[in-house]
Amino acid sequence: MQWFVHVFQQYPELAIFLTLALGFAIGPLKIGKFSLGTVTAVLLVGVLIGQMKIDISPNVKSVFFLMFLFAVGYSVGPQFFRGLKKDGVPQMIFAAVVCVLCLVFPWLCGKVMGYNAGQTAGLLAGAQTISAVIGVASDTINQLGISQEEKTSMINAIPVCYAVTYLFGTAGSAWFLASVGPRLLGGLPAVRQKSKELEASMGSGDESGDPGMMPANPVISYRAFQIDNDWFSNGRTVQEVEKYLMDNNRRLFVERVRVGKQVTEVQPGTVVKKGDELVLSGRREAFAGESHLLGPEVVDDDLLHFPAEVLPVLVSRKGVGGMSVKQLRQQDYMHGIFIRSIKRADIPVPVLPDTQIDRGDVLELVGTKKAVDKAAIHIGYPDRPTNKTDMMFVGLGIVVGGLIGVLTIHIGGVPLSLSTSGGALIAGLFFGWLRSRHPTFGRIPEPALWVMNNVGLNMFIAVVGITTGPSFVDGFKQVGISLFLVGAISTLGPLLVGVLLGRYVFKFHPALTLGCTAGARTTTAALGAIQDALDSKTPALGYTVTYAVGNTLLIIWGVVIVLLMK
Known part of the structure; x- marks a missing residue:
């Protein structure tokens, strides 16, 4: 055992990868319907391995955290700016209000309980399941005019409070929005019926399919007949x-x-x-x-032997953005073309005749190669699979964002800045939007984006867990089990008010109210639970704009919560 401790202390990179391996193995395991989730599992494994007192340069976590934040901004950028349009403004305002509630509840709880800035930031991060707050709040604490000892104490408290409150933040959100939310909107049967009516009013004919799956009964068929x-x-x-x-x-x-x-x-x-x-x-x-x-169907291999293609197309043509699926189908260039799926900010959107198409959406077209190529030119940019990432675009985006983030202004003697992390997020938003407008450059393939998002965040969390491991137990004793109850209040409060606002103030459709609330809280697990409960994909129509706003504001709250508690 001493040999292992010595090796990991001498080669801390091995400890990081061991943490990732065990965290990714444990995270998805389920007991009933409950699972830790990868991020929490990586953090807890890191804390355990951190008992070996392993020193890791803070620059390691900073590099991966910047990569993660840029990827987040890049993914939601098109929808963030799309929300500024007239039809997206109500959802954008709703998301902003819910996000403010997500800040206010932890802040008030922190004040009442006497928590310091680090403990309250951890409460915010866990209760609202926004892991990035750990890094943003840590950067902000490092800018405060306090002793290094106080900074270290506060920063070490963040992952402790995050770990205690994150479990209910995830599971509680999914339970509340899928079970309690529909009751607040008229009851589950009524909301389910209204969801079906919404689908019927938008037409029928969902042509979507699961990525990487080949259905036994294909959605689109090619068949031969003798007249x-x-x-x-x-x-x-x-x-x-x-x-x-x-x-x-x-x-x-x-x-x-x-x-x-x-x-x-x-x-x-x-x-x-x-x-x-x-x-x-x-x-x-x-x-x-x-x-x-x-006439009768025939089997004619020669007749049926011709190239067909499934092609993802990024919508960038101005005339196509704003069309409904039905209107797009009526265009001459869509002859023989079928829309298999629509993805918006990586979220599948139901393919219904009245579903509105936005610039930045990715449509998966099915048809003969010649017809698909022709349609792609009129719709936008054919996003054919590739393993190449435009690293100049990524690197320049992070640098520009970081340089903007380090700019500091002083208000009342208090230094304020976005920090490099906040700057990388803002740059990602802009660069992601720019890519949707000019898709000939700046491509980040989906697998690469997954690595930047998941490996980037979990590498950061692994280092946080390892470096704070020695002080984790003492920190847990300090906050006590009462933090779990405080976290539950901070989780449920914004959701409860959000659902009621959606119904009585914004007067959204019940399915959209639930989708908008889940999006503003950036809880994809809750979206899945809602769709299962309603047996409908329509809540996703309210998820994308609010998700973009929530992913931006909730991360920025990592700066604000520290300044409020200071």
Whole structure:
């Protein structure tokens, strides 16, 4: 054991990676429906390993924390600025109000309980499940005009209070919004029914699919038929065939035709006769009972052998942003194209006819390669899979943000600055928005963004846990078990007021009220619980704008809470 302690003290990088490995292994484990979550697991493992008294340079956590904050801003930037538009303003104001409540409740609790700035910052971070506050608050405490001993004591208290309050902050939020929230809005059956009515009012036809999964019954199908309907006796053009199918409530497109032994690509004027074979593309339900309109289905490998593509397209064309899915489908360039999914700030949005498309959204298009390529040009930028990250863009963004963050102004003798962490977040917001407007540069592939978000944050948390490990137990004894109850109050207070504001003041649809409240608190786990409870994806429509605002303001509160407590 002494040998292990000596090795980890001499090579602290090994201790960091051991913390990550164990934290990522323990975090997802569930007891019933409860799990620690990766961040909390990494912190607690770090505290345990930190009992070996391992010294790690604070620069290590700073590097990964800046990377994490830039990635957060980059992800939500398009939606943050989109919220400034007229239709997004109510949700943006709602999110700002909820975020202020998320600051006020921990601040009042901290004052009543006599907590110092570090303890209150940890309460804010855990109760509102915003791990980044740990780093931002620590940077702010380091700028205070107090002794180094006081700074160290406050900074070491942050992860202690975070760990105590985070568990209920996550599980309690999901429980409240999925179980209590609907009761405050008229009862679960009524809210579920209203969610279904909202879906019906927006149309039907969710074409979304889970990334990385191949459904056993594909959403989009390509099938071949031999024509034997007398309607085709005198020959019909492809354009007439598609109208004929549309008039029979089937949105199907003719992709290829076999005349005799010759397989040809089709044009609108291509003539199809009785006895010919053709390939149709469309959603699987559109094929139900179509044989009486055309003829029997056939298996023709040669006819069905042609390239089809699933292509993510970043919406950047001004005319497309603001369209509904239905309006986009009606464009000439969408002929033969289907929208499989929509992602907004990495959050799946239901694909319904009246779903509004925003600039910065990623649409997953399905169709023949030629048709998809044509549609992509009119919609925005084809975001084809790549493993290359524009590191010049990332590096420059963090540097520019950091330089802005270190600028200090003095108000009443108190130095105020965003710090490098706050500057990196703001830069990420701007650079993410810039990428949505000019998508030819600044690409960060989804796997790389995952690494920056998850590895960046957890590397920071691992170092925090290891370095504060020796003082963690003493800190826990100091705050006591009462902190758990204080954390529950700080978690539930903003959620309760937020749901009531959504219903009585902002008068949102019940499903959107729950989605907006979850988004303002940036609790994705709660969004999933809400959608499961309502059996509907519509709450996601209220999640994205409020999530962007919440992810920004709640992190900045790490600066504000320290100054308020000072």
